[in-house]
Amino acid sequence: MAKKIRLGILGGGGDSLIGVLHRVASHINDNYEIVGAVFNPDHEANLAFAKEIDIPTNRIYKDFDTLVEEEMKLPESERMQVCSIQTPNFLHFPMAKKLLENGFHVICEKPMTTTYEEARILQEAHQKAGTVFAVTHTYTGYPMVRQMREMIKAGALGKIHKVDARYYQGWINPIIHDKDKRSSVWRLDPKKAGISSCMGDIGVHAFNMIEYTTGLQVKSLLCDFNYLYEDNQMDVDGTVLIRMGDYVKGVIRGSQVATGEENGLAISIYGEKAGFRWEQEKPNFLYRLSDTEPVQIYKPGHAYNSDFSLDGTKLPPGHPEGIFDAMANIYLGAARAIRGEDQNDGAFPTMLDGVRGLNFIEATVASHKGGNVWVDMD
Amino acid sequence: MAKKIRLGILGGGGDSLIGVLHRVASHINDNYEIVGAVFNPDHEANLAFAKEIDIPTNRIYKDFDTLVEEEMKLPESERMQVCSIQTPNFLHFPMAKKLLENGFHVICEKPMTTTYEEARILQEAHQKAGTVFAVTHTYTGYPMVRQMREMIKAGALGKIHKVDARYYQGWINPIIHDKDKRSSVWRLDPKKAGISSCMGDIGVHAFNMIEYTTGLQVKSLLCDFNYLYEDNQMDVDGTVLIRMGDYVKGVIRGSQVATGEENGLAISIYGEKAGFRWEQEKPNFLYRLSDTEPVQIYKPGHAYNSDFSLDGTKLPPGHPEGIFDAMANIYLGAARAIRGEDQNDGAFPTMLDGVRGLNFIEATVASHKGGNVWVDMD
Amino acid sequence: MAKKIRLGILGGGGDSLIGVLHRVASHINDNYEIVGAVFNPDHEANLAFAKEIDIPTNRIYKDFDTLVEEEMKLPESERMQVCSIQTPNFLHFPMAKKLLENGFHVICEKPMTTTYEEARILQEAHQKAGTVFAVTHTYTGYPMVRQMREMIKAGALGKIHKVDARYYQGWINPIIHDKDKRSSVWRLDPKKAGISSCMGDIGVHAFNMIEYTTGLQVKSLLCDFNYLYEDNQMDVDGTVLIRMGDYVKGVIRGSQVATGEENGLAISIYGEKAGFRWEQEKPNFLYRLSDTEPVQIYKPGHAYNSDFSLDGTKLPPGHPEGIFDAMANIYLGAARAIRGEDQNDGAFPTMLDGVRGLNFIEATVASHKGGNVWVDMD
């Protein structure tokens, strides 16, 4: 018998897309019950949203501090066990830190913090707390990404020597090409959006996918951004040369001005024995390439897949599951961790993924601003 | 403020895949709360499952009749408003009938009944009841299927003259080619599985998609089944010639022995002006074909789509939603109907879809057994 | 040392597309030299075309009979060895017959004749002549079609039970929907174009591909045509149910009103063990489907392919060869046969393919006109 985990939500109210994604994902495997929230800084909107989605309002708090204060007064058997942070980026760090310090488990949207320094502070807080901390790099939840990871771990590629990841979007075009818009939107204001637009928002996903699937770490990088206009200070496009070990090289390409691209995350990994190709927009097709054998297409739900991949598939082959299901797999991993159950170590992205993500973002900026020089990662 | 609709579940317990699909779909848009159920005919398993997914057991009933009896004792404001029928096929009819007669709304898995006669009886019961009745032809819930329907309605194809639908699977191969298995499995036993395997299980979906997207009705058909073995009495493969009007012709192809096909539903519709192609396994890509213009690929979430299509998309372009989301769209349509809200008339498949489905299944059998003759549909 | 084969051309002058296809194909493997021709019934145009493509005009004859007469006067070592017939369909039969009777080898465009009776007469003439006769069912020349044939022959699918072929085009739309055009164009005039438009022109290719790749023969068929308009007497669309043996069934779908389809020939073949899918517009990708293993994509030029497939590929993997190369493979097969060399029995479509094609076309018409009845093939 599995009692549902008591979940609190921070942010994600109103029309928030990320709110829908998390809420649905938390329901999918019957593991969580939303018991309280601060959906919105405006308390009226906050309550209205709770009513709209028909959640009892007695634990809808007026702000985050009140939530922590009031929940701590409750007996442990009633208290929220985990909070899911879906607020604007700059709030991730203070919220996550306080939650950890008060013994809560945390599910946190990416980027985990706005600076690498904050990330390391949070890492320390997490080590002290010993609770579960999951960062929602959603794409790691796709069954075929997990299949790739497991096959690589099992030696399917042999020694890896080449890695290529891309995350192309075009959505910032109508903003960046309009002088008024680009000078006023928060996304392109370093004071509000942090030091990076393209790498901070999407490049970091591509980086995470590479480390997640290969089990290797980026050692150093060299980056060139494109700002598109002289009066724009935020990267909206960039290419990053990476080194993951002796003679293991690759490239991460990110863009928010790749016109007509929607959510174009794709990775290719090549080793001595074989290669893999995967695209986020066709997530249920994993291509295995060989110099000597026919191309193979792996699809979810087949017995030939790894247990870890199959664990993330609910329906038989040919019934396409999507991004809500990928996120649900991460929530499932977090649930099992919260319950102390054994599971695959890739079941959800961890604090370490969060820390390395911030390390990556800052390294790309340092490389570009330093004149496209090589920068070591920690 | 939208109070959640009180939902009861019939069947769908244990490892039921259809159970997961319905349960998740009911949660996705925050419209339903499961208040009671008969998940399993074995009451112990029934209760155990309720606990496993952490639902209060006070309204987990020992059987369907008890459920109706007890729920009717509750004040209307607490009583289940809608029941979702996910039981074995032969139970759909008696359950749906009784539910309608007692004033419940019904969401019913397909095939709606096991015979056309039952379907017409149910239709009558429904007309008397005046409640909402939805049949879960899941694939009509995909945004790109809805886009196709809307564009066709708006004249994008001009007069339609050619329709081609396919539903190919290979899963029955390991059964059908094994003499012991094919003589013992319930799926191939006409007494247990009804008169048709391939057409009843999947062909009917292809049929439904054609009528759903074109707005036309099949007038007559001619069918040839393949039983594969002399000792097998159930169709595991078949091709159906169809006529939808003067010089509007087409074909429906179904197979459970199309080796290596997974869930291969696909439709192509051709008119004077243009054509459409769509495949269920890549549900977010709708191809518009023209003799004079470049092929166009429509994808979900874009402003160029119809309101009805956009209503079924939760995230921006490039974030693949899947079959759970398609089913959720049908639950959403049913929810709005239960609340009496106005909406697109394709928001969920109705009693009429159910009735026509049974009409189609019986007509294919009649045609084949009659020696591949033309059979009119009603 | 391989002396080039002396080739004569009948038809194919001016802007003839089929003329370009044959001429290029004959050059590709350095096997043929065009030594004479009747490119055009208008002798001035005939000579002009020879000059345009810079061929000596001394053996450019004023008509077919003169060609035969004059060539027969030449010593055998100078005489044309083979004639390639690319004229309008009704001329195929008399020309082929006379050529065979005079001991020439023949390469003949399809349809080989305009009636099944003519085909059988020609077959007899061919048996007497004992020369090489090739029918240019071009699509059998693709390396991946040959790979499919070889793998099926080697048992890759086990017993075949389901076959599905499609040939969809949309090009006749602007004619058929215009009353004046459809009543005046030769293509839709039974007196000029023969008894069938869609089946005669393209359906027969789909039929041929099925027999070529499976090694099985269609035993009987049932066909329904769509004429689209009451005043039109020629099929522009049709579906054919086929039976290739006990419990080996399938369907051939043809259309010239499948709006937006270009040259959409595709075949799927399913057996006990696996399935194959191939599409003419992406000819270098052969999909092998399995219920238990990942999909495999076979591509040309790899050592894993059969010798027969590799023989038809000139460049390494990834260098796309196309329809000219497919036709060239047929010319290559004919050349080797003319030289008496041993080779794979699928190296070029033969008289038998031609005869069966006409048998098929007439059977579809008989079935449709007989009220969609089953018609046996010989």
Place this chain on the structure above:
Amino acid sequence: MAKKIRLGILGGGGDSLIGVLHRVASHINDNYEIVGAVFNPDHEANLAFAKEIDIPTNRIYKDFDTLVEEEMKLPESERMQVCSIQTPNFLHFPMAKKLLENGFHVICEKPMTTTYEEARILQEAHQKAGTVFAVTHTYTGYPMVRQMREMIKAGALGKIHKVDARYYQGWINPIIHDKDKRSSVWRLDPKKAGISSCMGDIGVHAFNMIEYTTGLQVKSLLCDFNYLYEDNQMDVDGTVLIRMGDYVKGVIRGSQVATGEENGLAISIYGEKAGFRWEQEKPNFLYRLSDTEPVQIYKPGHAYNSDFSLDGTKLPPGHPEGIFDAMANIYLGAARAIRGEDQNDGAFPTMLDGVRGLNFIEATVASHKGGNVWVDMD
């Protein structure tokens, strides 16, 4: 009336793949006649090959110098007009130079020379000669590449800001991972193969495609190679950051160790208004991407294409032409130039393409060896 151009061949005998490609391409549009050659440095093999492909041996010369000497003795009306150089790379320069100095037209395989210096010397020789000089960057001959170029020229993308080209192969894997092979193969010996393997052989094609389609020039670049092993001195993989103007940036990725990739040339170009994507292995599909409209797939042979694109297509839509046809288009362009006919300025890659290619190759090496620094192109 078009007299065939008298063509001489240098190299390309025996099993030479490039020989087949050129020979077939020269035949395809009925423009060339091979009148002489030095197919092979071994004169016996040379003559044998001529006989094998049945070419008169009277102008099969024992070596290149003899060819020039003897041809110059012939009257201009009989003399070879153009020579096609298909020899090993180091011979391109001296042969091309001498041919130009003697007034011949030249069609030259890439790389045009082995050094940038040679390229500039050749450029000067060409300016003096005033004859036609074509470099066979084959991929520019594809109709959809030409369509892309024309649409970009006509403003379809608006201002370009992002360019991404890839050329991935895996063929060198079995050599590079074997210590004996990698130390002995000529391809990886700088003395024999020139200064670059990956960039010289394939990266330069990607570079050329970018400049060809965009009409822009690469101004500067920064490159990182991967040698894979310490004892290997030749690049087998590399990534090149490029700048094509203010805020016009991009990346060229090349690899010969991208395991399982065959001939994976692909380019993506993004501008203010739209984007294009094209892949060499599916050459007949050009994707136009837009932030606001459905994706469009352009295919060859349609009236919606530019004249220049249509000029390179011989058959109607849906009849796939391939790499032989692309090369034939370049030969066609050269033929028209030799005849002094007006035509599109992209009809064949010119001396300038050759010069810039060598400039690019040397710049990538200089950048890498200089420690991944920016290097300006001329």
